[in-house]
Amino acid sequence: METLIGGSQNISVLIKMGAKTNALIQDGQWWRLITPMFLHIGIFHIFMNGFTLLYVGQVLEPMIGHWRFFIIYLLSGIMGNLASFAFGAGNVVSAGASTSLFGMFAAFLALALIYRENRFLTELGKSFLGLIVINLIMDLTMTGIDIWGHVGGAVGGLLLGYALGLPGIKRPQMIFRILAVVLAVVISYYMYTKGMVVYG
Template sequence: MNYQQEKPYVTWFLLIFTIGIFAAETLSGGSQNINTLLTFGAKTNNLVQEGQWWRLITPMFIHIGVLHIMMNGFTIFYVGQILEPMVGHVRFLFIYFLSGITGNLASFAFGSSNTISAGASTSLFGLFAAFLALAVIYKENRFLAELGKSFLGLIVINLILDLTMSGIDIWGHIGGAIGGFLVGLALGLPGIKRPKVIFRVLAMVSVVAISYFMYTKGMIVYG
């Protein structure tokens, strides 16, 4: 199958679904209302520690304010238009979800216990890092190499900005990038037998091991 001819259906679904959740937040009390955010599944470490594990998943669909949803919505659309046709629908969705989860786990393990976290940026940093993974695997491909450099620069610039701005969950971004890079290494491009199976397995095992470590650390620190 030629994925270059595929439409980015998953990207469109994620964007429409995320906008729909934001609309529901707005109608239910406001996207900046703490109670509304918690009701819809925003993450606070103490609630995860109490057993509400789904808050490591749901935050990637929740946004705080119009600017937040506009920025992340545009990025989902822009990056998805490029990456999904390259890797395929299933791979793209897998990267998006696992990056979001690893990002939220990093926030849980290393972030502030009282901060409310929400937003698709954990997943988006994973998508950025997936380009870097593809550039590493297929380094002889000039197009992928240039994409990898561009998105590496985007990751670095955004992390530097995170350090200068308040209210930004930098650990979520770092965790999402790590998850996206490892999942990108594990999956590669469809129809190409690279990287070798052993490297794919090691990358996925690393994702599981890192995720388990972060979850355990969060439970110890905040338990």
């Protein structure tokens, strides 16, 4: 659809379709915290994110179930966009699923922390922690990358992964699940209110 109405690298098309721009969110277009994770800028961008989603999703989704997977994808993506809104450059137009992808990377880390005795999950957690660190280091050396979106997505995925755990297993304890959700809500609220401050 982006291509049909003018091109996925056309700034006006991206804005029309719902890309994240701080000024428009501050004007009340809150849905721009959700829609950017379904938009991409260029064929290479959507190919790389789609390939990563396939690679990670075919391991994570069967493990935690469809609904947990969807919740982590959606809410960690929103937390990533909130972090970009709060701490990123205000005049940048951003889009892409990488906020959600970082959330899924961090969900593996959460599972490794919860189920430390499971060697498979522990090794997965180590691998994805390394992937997060390497990608964040690369973000610092590249232009046009929204590092705050990636950081926020990872924080969201870690907290949500801890809150949801694995289906059918009563770990972690409910109090810790609730605390993880509360912390995610508090961090999200802080980032939203910080982003809503208009700097003169």
